[in-house]
Amino acid sequence: MSDILARMRATVLHSPGDIRLDTLPDPVLEADTDAIVRVVASCVCGSDLWPFRGLNGEQTEAQQIGHEQVGVVESVGSDVSGLRVGDFVIAPFMYSDNTCAHCRNGVQTSCVNGGGYAGCQAELVRIPQADGTLVTVPGEVDDDLLPHLLALTDVFPTGHHAAVSAGVTHGSTVTVVGDGAVGLSAVLAAKRLGASTVIAMSRHEDRQALATQFGADHVVATRGKEGAAEVTEILGGIGADAVLECVGTGESMKQAFLSLRPGGTVGYVGVPHGVEMNIPAMFRRNQSLAGGVAPVRNYLDELLPEVLDGSLRPGAVFDATFALEKVADAYRAMDERTAIKALLRP
Amino acid sequence: MSDILARMRATVLHSPGDIRLDTLPDPVLEADTDAIVRVVASCVCGSDLWPFRGLNGEQTEAQQIGHEQVGVVESVGSDVSGLRVGDFVIAPFMYSDNTCAHCRNGVQTSCVNGGGYAGCQAELVRIPQADGTLVTVPGEVDDDLLPHLLALTDVFPTGHHAAVSAGVTHGSTVTVVGDGAVGLSAVLAAKRLGASTVIAMSRHEDRQALATQFGADHVVATRGKEGAAEVTEILGGIGADAVLECVGTGESMKQAFLSLRPGGTVGYVGVPHGVEMNIPAMFRRNQSLAGGVAPVRNYLDELLPEVLDGSLRPGAVFDATFALEKVADAYRAMDERTAIKALLRP
Numbered sequence: 160m161s162d163i164l165a166r167m168r169a170t171v172l173h174s175p176g177d178i179r180l181d182t183l184p185d186p187v188l189e190a191d192t193d194a195i196v197r198v199v200a201s202c203v204c205g206s207d208l209w210p211f212r213g214l215n216g217e218q219t220e221a222q223q224i225g226h227e228q229v230g231v232v233e234s235v236g237s238d239v240s241g242l243r244v245g246d247f248v249i250a251p252f253m254y255s256d257n258t259c260a261h262c263r264n265g266v267q268t269s270c271v272n273g274g275g276y277a278g279c280q281a282e283l284v285r286i287p288q289a290d291g292t293l294v295t296v297p298g299e300v301d302d303d304l305l306p307h308l309l310a311l312t313d314v315f316p317t318g319h320h321a322a323v324s325a326g327v328t329h330g331s332t333v334t335v336v337g338d339g340a341v342g343l344s345a346v347l348a349a350k351r352l353g354a355s356t357v358i359a360m361s362r363h364e365d366r367q368a369l370a371t372q373f374g375a376d377h378v379v380a381t382r383g384k385e386g387a388a389e390v391t392e393i394l395g396g397i398g399a400d401a402v403l404e405c406v407g408t409g410e411s412m413k414q415a416f417l418s419l420r421p422g423g424t425v426g427y428v429g430v431p432h433g434v435e436m437n438i439p440a441m442f443r444r445n446q447s448l449a450g451g452v453a454p455v456r457n458y459l460d461e462l463l464p465e466v467l468d469g470s471l472r473p474g475a476v477f478d479a480t481f482a483l484e485k486v487a488d489a490y491r492a493m494d495e496r497t498a499i500k501a502l503l504r505p
Numbered sequence: 506m507s508d509i510l511a512r513m514r515a516t517v518l519h520s521p522g523d524i525r526l527d528t529l530p531d532p533v534l535e536a537d538t539d540a541i542v543r544v545v546a547s548c549v550c551g552s553d554l555w556p557f558r559g560l561n562g563e564q565t566e567a568q569q570i571g572h573e574q575v576g577v578v579e580s581v582g583s584d585v586s587g588l589r590v591g592d593f594v595i596a597p598f599m600y601s602d603n604t605c606a607h608c609r610n611g612v613q614t615s616c617v618n619g620g621g622y623a624g625c626q627a628e629l630v631r632i633p634q635a636d637g638t639l640v641t642v643p644g645e646v647d648d649d650l651l652p653h654l655l656a657l658t659d660v661f662p663t664g665h666h667a668a669v670s671a672g673v674t675h676g677s678t679v680t681v682v683g684d685g686a687v688g689l690s691a692v693l694a695a696k697r698l699g700a701s702t703v704i705a706m707s708r709h710e711d712r713q714a715l716a717t718q719f720g721a722d723h724v725v726a727t728r729g730k731e732g733a734a735e736v737t738e739i740l741g742g743i744g745a746d747a748v749l750e751c752v753g754t755g756e757s758m759k760q761a762f763l764s765l766r767p768g769g770t771v772g773y774v775g776v777p778h779g780v781e782m783n784i785p786a787m788f789r790r791n792q793s794l795a796g797g798v799a800p801v802r803n804y805l806d807e808l809l810p811e812v813l814d815g816s817l818r819p820g821a822v823f824d825a826t827f828a829l830e831k832v833a834d835a836y837r838a839m840d841e842r843t844a845i846k847a848l849l850r851p
Contacts, residue, residue: 260742260743260766261743261766264746264767266766266767266790266791268767268789268791269768269790324791324793397606420610421607421610421612422611422612424795430788431788434784436784438777438781438782441794442776442777442796443614444612445615445796445798446797447794447795448793448794449793449795450791450793451790451791454768454791
């Protein structure tokens with residue numbers, strides 16, 4: 160059977176640390192609402208590193224991986240009306256029908272017909288609920304625009320979600336915990352929303368430089384109570400109105416609350432691993448926790464026009480590009496933090 | 506020494522369950538920013554029941570108790586400029602200078618010069634930071650107005666804080682967990698803020714009746730998953746936009762999140778005792794937690810005029826009045842839930 164199928168190359172995590180480009184059957188339309196997309200660019204997410212490092216519990220079988228991609232529509236099911244073969248599309252990292260009650264509330268990540276793709280660090284991907292999920296990019300897409308569009312599939316809207324969840328608005332003081340691609344995107348998002356002061360907590364020179372390029376007013380290289388004291392000093396004696404937690408560890412969440420003023424909000428988008436809350440302390444200080452898995456589709460109508468007119472350039476987080484066959488090198492670069500975020504070209 | 510001091514009657518919790526009206530030295534001005542207030546009405550708070558029941562850890566010594574009061578200014582320190590002897594005042598349940606950075610941010614409960622009073626289920630109370638804390642009620646205060654003013658010291662603004670923290674606004678769907686005086690106040694607060702549907706979770710007929718009087722559109726008497734299913738059914742298939750958690754136990758917090766839609770917010774004002782959060786579940790569903798100890802002073806400028814013009818009548822939570830010498834009966838009535846909230850008259 161498999162002999163008569165066309166076969167594509169796709170990234171497969173066989174076991175923690177063992178990532179390979181395998182040959183798999185091409186995906187096919189399974190439902191009338193599906194589309195098949197030929198991937199033009201994909202990338203490696205910080206959250207891909209959790210299973211790569213074996214930190215998501217025991218892995219029982221090989222699995223395709225990757226959830227960020229832009230590409231060209233290859234085929235559509237008979238119920239797909241808003242897309243045509245050849246359209247250049249952005250795929251938010253989860254699919255959704257964009258019509259259910261949760262989607263209408265802007266929480267497309269909880270869509271009753273939604274879910275995640277088979278991995279898209281690959282040549283082809285099947286996209287369920289294609290009409291609700293994919294956003295068409297009008298006109299010509301040149302290589303200069305590509306990273307900025309790719310950044311809209313996850314990393315920038317995720318940083319934006321942290322800022323929105325934390326209530327960042329004109330004049331807010333903001334601290335960002337985490338200097339990965341999401342944390343850096345959160346810096347850019349906070350400035351875009353009008354934050355008056357953004358403090359990036361980072362100990363790495365290359366990331367500090369990008370934070371500054373993205374608009375950070377201050378960089379704090381210390382951590383723990385010392386780091387929080389530095390934040391407080393910069394802000395004239397109190398913590399930040401909003402802290403954007405972009406890591407997901409217990410330590411980073413503690414750092415976030417240490418750096419927050421009474422009445423402030425932590426907006427968190429780092430997938431939580433071993434995070435515990437001190438509820439009585441939060442209660443006494445009226446500190447809130449908001450955020451979660453970013454509903455990217457909800458933000459694209461607002462963000463895409465700014466990327467297209469060049470006023471928003473979130474793709475600077477990609478500091479390394481790999482051919483798809485070098486995907487293992489891309490993971491290694493991310494794992495060893497020699498790259499901030501690795502772009503993959505099939 | 507104590508013989509030459511005037512002596513007042515004041516409620517003292519000697520040990521869990523042992524509450525008495527004792528005779529203590531009158532409080533005196535200790536700082537130039539203090540005022541002494543003669544209590545006109547006080548009351549028993551649900552949070553007073555925690556130490557009364559011995560649930561706040563071991564009690565090592567007798568302690569005065571009570572934190573809600575309205576009264577008349579008896580004397581003021583030399584630095585107090587906004588109050589005159591004879592003014593009728595509302596005292597938020599914590600004092601604050603109302604000028605520090607936290608106060609300016611509307612979080613007077615975190616005032617750098619703030620704190621709690623010696624108990625005010627008494628004849629006299631010393632109020633530190635009197636200018637920042639006390640709000641003068643203009644004109645004559647008759648007995649009909651008294652419970653509504655007293656409700657502004659804690660119980661109504663606390664319900665209001667739950668609703669504000671949860672983002673309740675015009676058209677919101679709201680579920681209230683807890684049918685104590687705070688929960689009932691939260692019903693009234695949510696309707697006042699424009700909620701389209703308010704569901705009160707209550708199993709007690711007297712409290713159901715008051716919830717309905719305060720504007721609840723539905724009453725749900727079941728709990729746990731069954732209760733949450735009933736909420737979801739009323740709301741057309743999804744949980745509430747906002748759930749107001751007005752109890753503070755692990756069970757009530759679980760109930761709150763069970764009844765909340767993805768993307769919704771739990772506003773919590775029940776002092777947390779043994780509350781643990783399921784952070785990964787909150788993250789997946791983008792559910793937020795906001796609230797804490799209510800910054801009453803922040804809300805009085807907005808709420809007092811409505812009480813004075815009669816459009817807001819939060820005092821209906823007081824369904825029993827006791828003379829101060831019967832304070833032990835008042836505690837028993839609250840403890841046994843034969844009273845919703847007990848008013849005390851010295």
